[in-house]
Amino acid sequence: MNRFRWVPIFTWVLIICWLSFSALDKLAITPPLGADKLAHMAMYAILGSLVIWTTSVRKWRYLLFMFAFVLAGATEVIQDLFVLNRTGDVYDFIANCLGLFIVLFLLKRFKKT
Numbered sequence: 001m002n003r004f005r006w007v008p009i010f011t012w013v014l015i016i017c018w019l020s021f022s023a024l025d026k027l028a029i030t031p032p033l034g035a036d037k038l039a040h041m042a043m044y045a046i047l048g049s050l051v052i053w054t055t056s057v058r059k060w061r062y063l064l065f066m067f068a069f070v071l072a073g074a075t076e077v078i079q080d081l082f083v084l085n086r087t088g089d090v091y092d093f094i095a096n097c098l099g100l101f102i103v104l105f106l107l108k109r110f111k112k113t
Contacts, residue, residue, distance in 0.1 A: 005054045009064070012047050013071065019043070020075040023085045040095035041102070044072060048103030065100065072096035 051064040073093055080088030 009047070009050050009054055012050055016043055016047065016071070016075065020079060021083050021086070023083070037091060037095040040092050041099035044068065044096045044099035045103050046099075047071075048100045052103065052107055065104065068100055069097060072100065 047068050048065065051061060051068065055061045055064060073096075075096075076088035076090070076093045078088075079086040
């Protein structure tokens with residue numbers, strides 16, 4: 001059992017938290033409409049892909065996906081309550097969950113039999 005297999009997941013969760021809790025008011029450009037939702041979907045799709053890539057035990061996959069869904073909601077709540085110049089957004093939460101659902105769908109669709 002490789003004890004370092006969790007490093008990619010842990011690192012990506014730290015990146016998500018850092019981006020979620022940083023004040024991003026210093027961006028010089030305004031992203032196109034909907035680009036932030038695509039970024040949310042991509043960040044959590046990558047997290048879901050890392051979960052699949054690093055775990056082979058079904059129980060661990062489900063637990064890590066449940067953690068990812070909790071993280072998706074918790075980051076939005078923490079942004080709204082505690083981060084200056086940031087607000088939580090239910091649409092961001094939906095985009096986060098959609099990214100995870102896409103990975104779950106693809107896992108079921110293309111699962112090796």
